[in-house]
Amino acid sequence: MGLLVDGKWVDQWYDTEKSGGKFIRSESQFRNWVTPDGEPGPTGSGGFKAESGRYHLYVSLACPWAHRTLILRELKGLTEHIGVSVVHPDMLEDGWVFEGPDFGSDVIVADDLYGSRCYHELYTRAQPDYSGRVTVPVLWDKQQETIVSNESADIIQMFNSAFNELTGDQQDFYPESLRETIDAVNERVYHDVNNGVYKSGFATTQSAYEEAFDALFTALDWLEDRLSQQRYLAGDQITLADWRLFTTLIRFDAVYVGHFKCNLKRIDDYPNLSNYLRELYQVDGVEQTVNLDHIKRHYYFSHRTINPHGVIPKGPALDFNQTHDRDRF
Numbered sequence: 001m002g003l004l005v006d007g008k009w010v011d012q013w014y015d016t017e018k019s020g021g022k023f024i025r026s027e028s029q030f031r032n033w034v035t036p037d038g039e040p041g042p043t044g045s046g047g048f049k050a051e052s053g054r055y056h057l058y059v060s061l062a063c064p065w066a067h068r069t070l071i072l073r074e075l076k077g078l079t080e081h082i083g084v085s086v087v088h089p090d091m092l093e094d095g096w097v098f099e100g101p102d103f104g105s106d107v108i109v110a111d112d113l114y115g116s117r118c119y120h121e122l123y124t125r126a127q128p129d130y131s132g133r134v135t136v137p138v139l140w141d142k143q144q145e146t147i148v149s150n151e152s153a154d155i156i157q158m159f160n161s162a163f164n165e166l167t168g169d170q171q172d173f174y175p176e177s178l179r180e181t182i183d184a185v186n187e188r189v190y191h192d193v194n195n196g197v198y199k200s201g202f203a204t205t206q207s208a209y210e211e212a213f214d215a216l217f218t219a220l221d222w223l224e225d226r227l228s229q230q231r232y233l234a235g236d237q238i239t240l241a242d243w244r245l246f247t248t249l250i251r252f253d254a255v256y257v258g259h260f261k262c263n264l265k266r267i268d269d270y271p272n273l274s275n276y277l278r279e280l281y282q283v284d285g286v287e288q289t290v291n292l293d294h295i296k297r298h299y300y301f302s303h304r305t306i307n308p309h310g311v312i313p314k315g316p317a318l319d320f321n322q323t324h325d326r327d328r329f
Ligand SMILES: N[C@@H](CCC(=O)N[C@@H](CS)C(=O)NCC(=O)O)C(=O)O
Pocket: 002, 027, 028, 060, 062, 063, 064, 065, 066, 133, 134, 135, 136, 137, 150, 151, 152, 153
């Protein structure tokens, strides 16, 4: 685990000393957008036109942020247009790498474009003097050999609409009329739930942990209540808000309850959240993006400050294919 400083890899864990034990997530630095015509998007520079085969996605199957991009790639019919490379789930002294011990998963781990060993080589290929965290996901442009974006929230918006002409898929998970609601839900879900579990798990003081824990379970109660009144977070259609929550919920009982000490309740204890989770899991294309072997292996084996011996729990038994009751709406 580490980061790049002026293009050189430095092995160090998150520094929580200056923030009173709190984990503070850094901002993503590559913020360009793929657009239908190559015009600049809301941030960054232009020159990234939507084209088949031009872009490549680098992910970890363990990572909830990368997971969002894989889901949108499936749902928007982009699998033939955008390739994917998967890192090994063990993230140790060299950060994410493309090699590692077998642990019972048959997913191929490799950098399909450059055959790199370390994932940070991709960042220095894009920017030789890069300083900052080396995170997944990355949307890579094979033509300019650079990173278009390393911000999953932006990548899922690009996938939602930039390639529509190419794929003919007009489904809209971020419709104009619901944007205000979606953005408001996202804001709370991001801080208290998606990032909230990390703030709880990576806290190094009791008070920082308890603050994150309380905000997380207050937000889960709010979501449970919302989902007792409507089928999805923004109303009666699935939107980006749902997919952004989904990737945290699917990891919750297997990892966050134990490893990140988010143990007031399990998702299974919330009737609406658990049925909603199963419904989203059963949407066509989603199940194949979920890999619980990579998920459990990554968190329990890589976070040695939290779990020094890297022992991975065998349970819990989970079955997201059980029937759900969400068609009651
Ligand atoms: N804001 C980024 C966050 C991505 C992120 O933090 N990914 C984690 C994996 S779950 C990572 O690669 N961490 C490596 C590190 O922080 O050094 C996004 O949503 O794309």
